[in-house]
Amino acid sequence: MDLSLSDSERAFQAEVREWLSANVPTTRLASMDSAEGFVAHQEWEATLAEARLSVVSWPREYGGREASLVEWVIFEEEYYRAGAPGRVSQNGIFLLAPIIFDHGTPEQQARFLPSMATGEKIWAQAWSEPEAGSDLASLRSTATRVSTGSTTGESGWLLNGQKTWSSRAAYAHWGFGLFRSDPAAERHQGLTYFVFPLDAPGLTVRPIAQLDGEPGFAELFFDDVFVPDSDVLGDPGDGWRVAMSTAGNERGLSLRSPGRFCAAADRLVDLYDDRGTPGTADAVVDAWIKAQAYRLYTWGTVTRLAEGGDMGAAGSVNKVFWSELDIALHETALDLLGPDAELADSPWMDGYLFSLSGPIYAGTNEIQRNIVAERILGLPREPRGEARGAAR
Amino acid sequence: MRFELTDEQRGFGQSLTDLMRSADSVSVARSWAEGDTAPGQDLWKRLADQGVTALVAPEDEGGLGGTLIDLAVAFEVLGHELAVGPWIESAALAPQVDGAMVTAAAPPLAAYAADAHVARLLSGVAGEQHGSVDTTRTLTEVADPDPFDDVALDRAVLACAAELLGAGERVLADSVAYAKQRRQFGREIGSYQAVKHQLADVRIGLDFARPLVFGAALGEVPVSAAKVAAADAAYRAARTGLQVHGAIGYTAEFDLSLWLGRIRALVTAWGTPAYHRARVLDVITGAR
Numbered sequence: 001m002d003l004s005l006s007d008s009e010r011a012f013q014a015e016v017r018e019w020l021s022a023n024v025p026t027t028r029l030a031s032m033d034s035a036e037g038f039v040a041h042q043e044w045e046a047t048l049a050e051a052r053l054s055v056v057s058w059p060r061e062y063g064g065r066e067a068s069l070v071e072w073v074i075f076e077e078e079y080y081r082a083g084a085p086g087r088v089s090q091n092g093i094f095l096l097a098p099i100i101f102d103h104g105t106p107e108q109q110a111r112f113l114p115s116m117a118t119g120e121k122i123w124a125q126a127w128s129e130p131e132a133g134s135d136l137a138s139l140r141s142t143a144t145r146v147s148t149g150s151t152t153g154e155s156g157w158l159l160n161g162q163k164t165w166s167s168r169a170a171y172a173h174w175g176f177g178l179f180r181s182d183p184a185a186e187r188h189q190g191l192t193y194f195v196f197p198l199d200a201p202g203l204t205v206r207p208i209a210q211l212d213g214e215p216g217f218a219e220l221f222f223d224d225v226f227v228p229d230s231d232v233l234g235d236p237g238d239g240w241r242v243a244m245s246t247a248g249n250e251r252g253l254s255l256r257s258p259g260r261f262c263a264a265a266d267r268l269v270d271l272y273d274d275r276g277t278p279g280t281a282d283a284v285v286d287a288w289i290k291a292q293a294y295r296l297y298t299w300g301t302v303t304r305l306a307e308g309g310d311m312g313a314a315g316s317v318n319k320v321f322w323s324e325l326d327i328a329l330h331e332t333a334l335d336l337l338g339p340d341a342e343l344a345d346s347p348w349m350d351g352y353l354f355s356l357s358g359p360i361y362a363g364t365n366e367i368q369r370n371i372v373a374e375r376i377l378g379l380p381r382e383p384r385g386e387a388r389g390a391a392r
Numbered sequence: 393m394r395f396e397l398t399d400e401q402r403g404f405g406q407s408l409t410d411l412m413r414s415a416d417s418v419s420v421a422r423s424w425a426e427g428d429t430a431p432g433q434d435l436w437k438r439l440a441d442q443g444v445t446a447l448v449a450p451e452d453e454g455g456l457g458g459t460l461i462d463l464a465v466a467f468e469v470l471g472h473e474l475a476v477g478p479w480i481e482s483a484a485l486a487p488q489v490d491g492a493m494v495t496a497a498a499p500p501l502a503a504y505a506a507d508a509h510v511a512r513l514l515s516g517v518a519g520e521q522h523g524s525v526d527t528t529r530t531l532t533e534v535a536d537p538d539p540f541d542d543v544a545l546d547r548a549v550l551a552c553a554a555e556l557l558g559a560g561e562r563v564l565a566d567s568v569a570y571a572k573q574r575r576q577f578g579r580e581i582g583s584y585q586a587v588k589h590q591l592a593d594v595r596i597g598l599d600f601a602r603p604l605v606f607g608a609a610l611g612e613v614p615v616s617a618a619k620v621a622a623a624d625a626a627y628r629a630a631r632t633g634l635q636v637h638g639a640i641g642y643t644a645e646f647d648l649s650l651w652l653g654r655i656r657a658l659v660t661a662w663g664t665p666a667y668h669r670a671r672v673l674d675v676i677t678g679a680r
Binding site for chain 1: 393394395396397461564568571572579580582583584585587588589591592593595596599600601602603604606607609610612613617620621666669670672673676677
């Protein structure tokens with residue numbers, strides 16, 4: 001075991017650190033879920049992209065620098081240590097881009113990736129439906145084949161139905177999600193992966209205020225929204241496999257990099273130095289230890305991936321741990337702040353409210369624990385109730 | 393950058409596991425608890441022949457010059473297979489190149505000397521002897537023990553953390569096996585979320601304690617951080633394991649009880665969680 005970095009990794013780290021210290025805004029940007037903050041965060045993405053730092057692991061032709069997994073972790077560590085802004089483009093670059101790289105056509109890659117890398121186009125996910133949350137495969141929004149649905153004469157699909165909890169959709173430009181294209185198929189079959197502009201005719205976006213009051217997500221209503229064949233990712237009917245194909249791989253790391261927690265734990269220790277009481281010490285120590293555990297665990301994951309392993313169900317172990325750590329860390333900070341904790345617009349309160357979503361999104365922690373128990377420990381599956389929404 | 397055991401390290405761990413299983417280390421532990429230490433002495437010698445007590449002793453002193461990673465690998469196995477005898481003292485605190493069984497008190501970390509009824513006490517005057525919640529451990533009061541340096545003490549704490557990790561892994565494995573086999577209300581109890589989620593949490597706890605143990609072996613984090621996390625994870629494994637087993641787990645006859653006692657003892661041995669949290673606090677606030 002050896003955690004030392006190579007000379008080129010160290011050089012990359014130095015470059016990133018230097019650039020961030022010169023360029024990270026000195027004042028906090030407004031929330032990316034406010035109209036003003038969204039634009040400010042987009043501008044920050046453009047600044048990052050000019051330095052080829054917005055998507056370091058991507059190929060050069062799409063704005064990246066082909067960074068290794070180790071370098072990606074280094075970048076993330078430096079990024080959060082520098083207190084740089086949240087990534088308004090994260091759903092696109094972390095969740096959608098891996099799908100486009102693996103399943104998109106060269107035309108789709110050329111059309112979507114560059115503007116994603118610069119933050120010019122922001123992407124929103126459209127997975128959940130009012131009746132399909134944890135049980136995503138029961139989704140009911142439909143895609144119906146049409147031969148000539150648009151003015152261009154291109155054949156395609158008409159989307160109908162409703163999506164909800166669509167992060168960033170209030171201000172984003174494009175969406176991506178699964179629709180049922182074959183109503184006769186089994187639950188996980190007959191789904192197709194679509195991308196679509198959020199200003200398409202027939203598509204209504206209704207923003208929903210989150211706990212912090214900002215419209216961080218939205219409902220999407222589809223009323224005969226035409227999508228051409230060129231905006232299908234992968235094969236029609238193969239959407240579930242396409243969507244899941246990258247869910248457990250190395251980019252599964254990307255959802256929460258260790259840099260976030262180490263930087264937050266360091267700020268927590270600073271806060272303790274400033275306002276600590278004996279009663280809060282243990283919680284501060286535990287948060288610091290767990291952030292270190294997450295950092296070291298990630299290096300283990302990086303090693304396995306670099307040697308050809310895959311993430312597998314370990315991504316679920318990871319997700320439960322970081323989401324609970326994030327909440328514990330922020331709760332401890334609020335304890336330290338005492339009566340000031342409840343003051344609105346403090347970074348710790350913003351972080352706390354955001355952390356509360358962690359055990360819910362990207363697959364609730366109950367679903368993750370099922371995966372850990374069934375796929376890693378090999379415990380028997382719980383008998384399923386009757387499937388709803390989809391034909392049997 | 394490589395944060396994984398080498399094939400050689402894995403092989404070393406596997407060879408110790410094989411040796412202990414072929415010797416039926418659990419029966420050996422039961423005999424030891426009942427006062428018949430002969431099988432334990434025999435197994436000790438065989439493990440010592442594999443270099444366990446000499447592992448981290450310097451080569452120029454006749455040791456194997458192994459790393460703290462190697463030490464952690466060995467102690468994870470010792471915990472998993474329920475080794476008996478003063479291994480932490482003889483292989484980590486004061487490594488014995490000749491395989492001797494030695495013990496010591498090292499207050500405040502180790503208030504008593506373990507197994508002084510069979511091991512040579514390195515310093516001080518032996519006093520009253522006590523039983524432990526871990527029926528395989530005998531605790532002896534020691535007057536005027538010589539102090540150990542921090543390097544030796546840190547090695548002992550690391551070994552204890554690795555042993556806890558191994559013991560926790562064993563309890564989880566046995567509890568999962570039981571939850572797959574035991575049926576109630578017409579299906580395996582491990583199919584119920586109330587059971588499987590608890591076991592998943594044990595898996596998660598151990599998965600994140602492990603990198604701290606090996607990270608501490610590399611000097612990336614204080615050994616105290618590893619001890620806190622390993623004790624928490626193993627103790628969670630013990631509590632959950634007992635709950636999953638139900639009444640059969642609460643019997644002395646069932647082997648689970650041996651690991652429950654071992655884990656409970658090691659949670660506070662070699663520094664309580666409170667002691668080690670205070671040490672971590674000193675490091676993270678002092679270093680700033």
